[in-house]
Amino acid sequence: MPTAVRPFWPPLAAGIVLGLVLLLTFLLNGYGLGASGFFTRLTAWLGGELAGPVTQANSYLGPFLKGANPLASWISWEIVGVMLGALLAALTGGRFRLRLDGAPRLGGGGRIALALGGGVLTGFGARLARGCTSGIGLSGSAPLAVAGFLFLIGFFIVGIAVSFLTRRIWA
Amino acid sequence: MTLPLYDSGVASGLLSGMLFGYVLENAGFGSPRKLTAQFRFSDWSVFKVMFTAIVVAAIGLYVATAFGWMKAGSIFIPTTYFWATLTGGALVGAGMAIGGYCPGTSSVAVAAGRLDGLFFIVGMVLGTALFAGVFDRIEGFYSAAAGPVSQTLPELFGIPEWLVLVALVVLAVLGFVAGTMLERLYGGPLSAAQVETEGEIASVTEIEIVEITAG
Structure with a gap:
């Protein structure tokens, strides 16, 4: 049941809503939104799985492997949320397509x-x-x-x- | 209740993320063609959406602090490391001009079914590993020319916060007007219908076949 392609939101409207989402996030977590932090943790986790000793000895990624799983973090859940939210928007907007x-x-x-x-x-x-x-x-x-x-x-x-x-x- | 809540839990992450992803996809930011069109001046959506969001959130934070709902200095403000911040921004800009995304929008693209977004993510993991590999050698550059901790524009220019906010609103309005004029000059912003129907590999192959048969 393909939905007809719906237009994108006007930039001003999208910008105002995004600003309110960013404000809400600041009030919730004190840090705001992010994305690359998840990929750093993903890299540390993959490094730990594939090349444990090298990653643990690395001065940049090593600290991520100390303590809990590097993926157990606010930003990982945020990226899961980003993908769910984007999937919902694409499905309801008729813009989901494998390509x-x-x-x-x-x-x-x-x-x-x-x-x-x-x-x-x-x-x-x-x-x-x-x-x-x-x-x-x-x-x-x-x-x-x-x-x-x-x-x-x-x-x-x-x-x-x-x-x-x-x-x-x-x- | 004191704000911010400093809630780093699962629900807080999922909620912020879902709203973030929902807005980004609806703005058209899952499309690498729309995102890169900003750099060709034909689609000013990236500038318009980002700048509006910055101004709205900045005014919101100012109001929340002025009314005492939030304590000044209670949220994270990054510190400038002049060369690393500038060069890092430059590389992320180059990455978008070449690969079509930034980290957040590549996640949006994957969720909307774009396989190239997955390859961009694989590239980011490799780039992060590369950075970690050379980190010891570039640590001097990484920390060079550090500014005052969490320095803001009002502190840098020595002017009140409200004046910076007024200046940003003026800049935003000018940017909207100039951007819209340039959009008209360069063919206009990409619509959802264009993004969903053009630029398919199949159509490119057809063009090539037509060109080969014609030639």
Whole structure:
């Protein structure tokens, strides 16, 4: 029973609701929203399972393996929630479809390569910045942290610059 | 009741996450084509949604503190490490321009059935492992040029918080106007119908076949 494709929310409406969700999250947990923290914990957990001694000895990921399971954390439940919420929105909006999305001018192999490559840069960059678009960009800028705005300046300037190279395949 | 609740439990995470994911997908942020269109100036949704959210939450936090519902300095405010923060943001921007997502939106994409989002996540895990692998060698850079702990814009510029909020509202309005003008110039933002019907691999192959037969 496929639902007809419903339009996206207007950006102003989506922005106001997102701002209220972010505010609610600050009042609930004192930290705001995030995302990359989960992938750091996922990496630590995978490292612990696949290469225990190396990961435990690692000065960055090692501390995550001390104490409880690194996945037992607020941010892991938040990402589970993100996927449930997005699934609900996609299903009710008629926008759920199994597909290999990506740069329209590329075939499957190219799309997978770009997704992997972009993911590597993002994974590395989010650790360097101590957070991602959600954790630093959004949740850092809302309490007016200099770090949040500095992150967003780097994000937009370099995103636009790199996009000059990739626009031929993405447009 | 004192706010924030500092509730780091399962229900708190699920609730915030579900609302977050529901809004992001409805905004169109599960689509890598819509997200990257921001960098091509043809779709200003990323800027509009993010900036509005920042302004709304910032005003909300200001009001909650002014009315005494929340104590000043009781929420987490990140500290600037100039080079690491800027370079990290730059790499996340490059990652989106190339791979189509950021960490949060790749999770939204996977939930809406996009397999490329899964590959982006595999890439992020590899990138995180790479960072951990070189961490000892880049630790100096990682902690270089640290700003004052949890420094905010009002502290940096030495002006009151309300003035920063007014400036952000003005910037948001200007950004909305300029963005909408540029959207018209570059063909307009991607609609849900466009995102769901165009850019399929099948249609690309058809175009290639047509080109080959025509050539």
